[in-house]
Amino acid sequence: MTTRDDCRELDRSDPLRARRDDFVLAPGLIYLDGNSLGPLTRSSHERVVATLDEWAKGLVGSWNAAGWMAAPTRVGNRLATLIGAAPGEVVVADTLTVLLAKLLLGALDLVPERSVVLTDAANFHSDLYVAEAMARRAGRPVTLRSIDRDTLEDELSEDVALVMLTHVDFRTGEMLDLAGVTERVHAAGALMLWDFAHSTGAVPLDVTAANVDFAAGCTYKYLNAGPGAPGFLYVRSSWQGVIENPLPGWLGHARPFDFERDYEPAAGVQAFVTSSPSVIAINALDGALDAFEGVTMDEVRAKSLALTDLFIELVEARLPGVFAVITPREHARRASQVALRSDHAYGIVQALIARGVVGDFRAPDVCRFGFAPLYLRYVDVYDAVEHLVAVIEREEHLDDAYATRNPVT
Ligand SMILES: Cc1ncc(COP(=O)(O)O)c(C=O)c1O
CATH class of the missing domain: 3.40.640.10 (Type I PLP-dependent aspartate aminotransferase-like (Major domain))
Incomplete structure (x- = not known):
């Protein structure tokens, strides 16, 4: 299984790593919702x-x-x-x-x-x-x-x-x-x-x-x-x-x-x-x-596939049988997000957000995670999965606070 050190190494050799500085992202936040609303760029x-x-x-x-x-x-x-x-x-x-x-x-x-x-x-x-x-x-x-x-x-x-x-x-x-x-x-x-x-x-x-x-x-x-x-x-x-x-x-x-x-x-x-x-x-x-500017979509694509491959690998290794991965495995049929199906999808997404890992929920039962290569690091993917493991193990998703859905999910 890919380790956190492996991820740090991947980040060091990532040709897109400098792009993260173009974005306004709070320290510690792992933003996996750029497929809903991308973050603010400094230039914007x-x-x-x-x-x-x-x-x-x-x-x-x-x-x-x-x-x-x-x-x-x-x-x-x-x-x-x-x-x-x-x-x-x-x-x-x-x-x-x-x-x-x-x-x-x-x-x-x-x-x-x-x-x-x-x-x-x-x-x-x-x-x-x-x-x-x-x-x-x-x-x-x-x-x-x-x-x-x-x-x-x-x-x-x-x-x-x-x-x-x-x-x-x-x-x-x-x-x-x-x-x-x-x-x-x-x-x-x-x-x-x-x-x-x-x-x-x-x-x-x-x-x-x-x-x-x-x-x-x-x-x-x-x-x-x-x-x-x-x-x-x-x-x-x-x-x-x-x-x-x-x-x-x-x-x-x-x-x-x-x-x-x-x-x-x-x-x-x-x-x-x-x-x-x-x-x-x-x-x-x-x-x-x-x-x-100065980035090719082929570079973006290569990193996007590496990030989504890594996420799927870690989820399946750390949480076997907990989720159905409903995103295609074949690269040719996968874009830049991974969707996990669970009966507890809404609570899981909310519990992750409480931990600073932002994804979203799509009714009726999908946790959706977007992987935007310009600002996401491999280590973010690793840490996101560790948070997901903690949510499941501690049953944080069952908290009463998540019994009612927010208007925007
Ligand atoms: C696939 C797809 N089509 C259409 C829309 C609607 O876009 P808008 O709100 O800009 O009309 C969305 C919004 O997320 C979407 O995901």
């Missing part, structure tokens, strides 16, 4: 303060002088490199569910002769709600079919207009085959929309090589942009000018300050912007992206 903090200063001093003039209006595409272009997109294919705006709504309705208009949207029955609930609602509003009868994703191949009939899947399962951490699934969907004549909530900044993505049509993601998880930070949307360049934003607003207009009566979409992905950009929040993301 500075960028927000600088933006407040632009507001204080420059007032309305900062829309021009500080380049505020271009923030959605400028920061979108930075983010594009993390998903394998070209400049001009990504824009930062809205939040993920809203972006999915725009892409769902926009994409459905592109295939008027088809009438089915396929999605995964285990998809994130917000994705299911919005897909169902948009199917109802498609302007023609469209049915949403929620399927077992393993049966996708059989479900791909000539009625299918669009397939919407989340690349990494929010509960289990299972990662789907981006290029393989997209290719099968295209072979059936349908369009592909991916949700990258648990992928961006966690695993290497190449939307260009995978020939993805549309994608959207959030920025508050592995990208560390802050609570409720804006999302991002990807529209492949060949669809730009073809797909329409179903929620047009003045800032997606070709000439917003001409105040024209009729809508004419701006060129490129800017057409998917509806409203004024949330400049402070977008600049928080801009700062947070500094942590990825």
Whole structure:
């Protein structure tokens, strides 16, 4: 079994070890919830303060002088490199569910002769709600079919207009085959929309090589942009000018300050912007992206797999039979989190938090642990498992204080 000394050695030779200093993390805290809300980066903090200063001093003039209006595409272009997109294919705006709504309705208009949207029955609930609602509003009868994703191949009939899947399962951490699934969907004549909530900044993505049509993601998880930070949307360049934003607003207009009566979409992905950009929040993301500068996603991936391998190894060695590991073992199917199933999952997560090890609980019975390679150390993984052993051995999870769930779990 890997020892604590082995972990210290791994940390000493870790090419990403200096990145931890970019983050604001309390001493002693082991943060395994970056798959829900990433921690603040120093750079993001500075960028927000600088933006407040632009507001204080420059007032309305900062829309021009500080380049505020271009923030959605400028920061979108930075983010594009993390998903394998070209400049001009990504824009930062809205939040993920809203972006999915725009892409769902926009994409459905592109295939008027088809009438089915396929999605995964285990998809994130917000994705299911919005897909169902948009199917109802498609302007023609469209049915949403929620399927077992393993049966996708059989479900791909000539009625299918669009397939919407989340690349990494929010509960289990299972990662789907981006290029393989997209290719099968295209072979059936349908369009592909991916949700990258648990992928961006966690695993290497190449939307260009995978020939993805549309994608959207959030920025508050592995990208560390802050609570409720804006999302991002990807529209492949060949669809730009073809797909329409179903929620047009003045800032997606070709000439917003001409105040024209009729809508004419701006060129490129800017057409998917509806409203004024949330400049402070977008600049928080801009700062947070500094942590990825000079780092390749292959380096991030190598360390992520080493961390999740280590966690699984230690949990199984130290707590045999206590948990079912519901995250796939195969590297190709595992993203950057490990999910453990237990009847006492909520209490276990809360007892760990009381010990300074922060993970989260996902109903009905999952303890979820995210492993963000930019700030986590191997020794953190070792210590987290030791805390977990102590919680179980001392039955701390059975404390009455954990009998009632907090609103956010
Ligand atoms: C897979 C997935 N899709 C969608 C969402 C919803 O994101 P938002 O609250 O930004 O709309 C989340 C939020 O965690 C998510 O995990």
